[in-house]
Amino acid sequence: MNWGIFEGLLSGVNKYSTAFGRIWLSLVFIFRVLVYLVTAERVWSDDHKDFDCNTRQPGCSNVCFDEFFPVSHVRLWALQLILVTCPSLLVVMHVAYREARERKHREVTGGGGWRLYPDPGKKRGGLWWTYVCSLVFKAGVDTAFLYVFHSFYPRYTLPPVVKCHVAPCPHTVDCFISKPSEKNIFTLFMVVTAAICILLNLVELAYLVGKRCRELLAAREGRSASPGKQDDLLSGDLIFLGPDTHPPLLPDRLRDHVKKTLL
Numbered sequence: 001m002n003w004g005i006f007e008g009l010l011s012g013v014n015k016y017s018t019a020f021g022r023i024w025l026s027l028v029f030i031f032r033v034l035v036y037l038v039t040a041e042r043v044w045s046d047d048h049k050d051f052d053c054n055t056r057q058p059g060c061s062n063v064c065f066d067e068f069f070p071v072s073h074v075r076l077w078a079l080q081l082i083l084v085t086c087p088s089l090l091v092v093m094h095v096a097y098r099e100a101r102e103r104k105h106r107e108v109t110g111g112g113g114w115r116l117y118p119d120p121g122k123k124r125g126g127l128w129w130t131y132v133c134s135l136v137f138k139a140g141v142d143t144a145f146l147y148v149f150h151s152f153y154p155r156y157t158l159p160p161v162v163k164c165h166v167a168p169c170p171h172t173v174d175c176f177i178s179k180p181s182e183k184n185i186f187t188l189f190m191v192v193t194a195a196i197c198i199l200l201n202l203v204e205l206a207y208l209v210g211k212r213c214r215e216l217l218a219a220r221e222g223r224s225a226s227p228g229k230q231d232d233l234l235s236g237d238l239i240f241l242g243p244d245t246h247p248p249l250l251p252d253r254l255r256d257h258v259k260k261t262l263l
Contacts, residue, residue: 020207031193044072060169067166080141084138157187158180162174162175
């Protein structure tokens with residue numbers, strides 16, 4: 001699989017991400033994609049060939065291998081990385097959609113007048129919801145795959161010897177896994193990095209929601225404070241200085257003033 005395509009597509013996400021999002025993207029590519037490409041595929045490349053059982057019964061080794069490895073680690077990790085990076089592509093597509101609408105609007109108005117999106121990459125309106133939903137989806141995908149790994153391989157570790165008693169094996173046989181210690185190290189490494197990515201997604205989600213709540217509270221306080229200021233200004237303009245003093249804005253004879261104005 002050519003992971004360079006995903007790297008090229010996701011490189012533009014940094015422009016629209018927060019600091020936590022940039023850390024998450026760096027962690028995904030450096031500690032997950034590169035480790036997967038450089039080491040994990042090679043470590044698991046000979047898992048079936050070197051899976052040996054102490055019997056010569058035809059088909060017993062294949063059946064035992066399928067029972068203990070229902071899904072390969074590398075294939076699960078590949079599917080996990082694809083699903084966890086797709087929401088970021090949706091953010092880029094949403095920004096591209098905004099930019100296209102802005103270009104069409106400028107062509108219609110001739111470049112003048114108001115703009116639909118002063119900053120298409122700013123997380124406001126629908127883009128804010130797209131970004132938040134992408135964080136929830138990424139955290140949910142990593143959590144779901146951690147649960148799947150734990151259900152298939154308890155404690156995320158592989159024992160050096162497994163016992164198999166599935167037909168056509170004549171009796172309970174011992175099967176030996178190739179390089180179990182090395183596979184356990186890489187499995188735990190991928191699990192820990194996935195947990196860190198989940199934590200970063202939750203922290204970024206809390207940061208965005210908290211920032212939005214503070215902005216809404218500040219706007220509400222500003223709206224509640226503005227009518228009082230206007231009332232103070234109006235009352236200050238109509239203050240009388242004494243019992244014989246008239247408001248400076250009103251003439252002594254209103255009828256004469258109206259006649260002069262109409263004329």
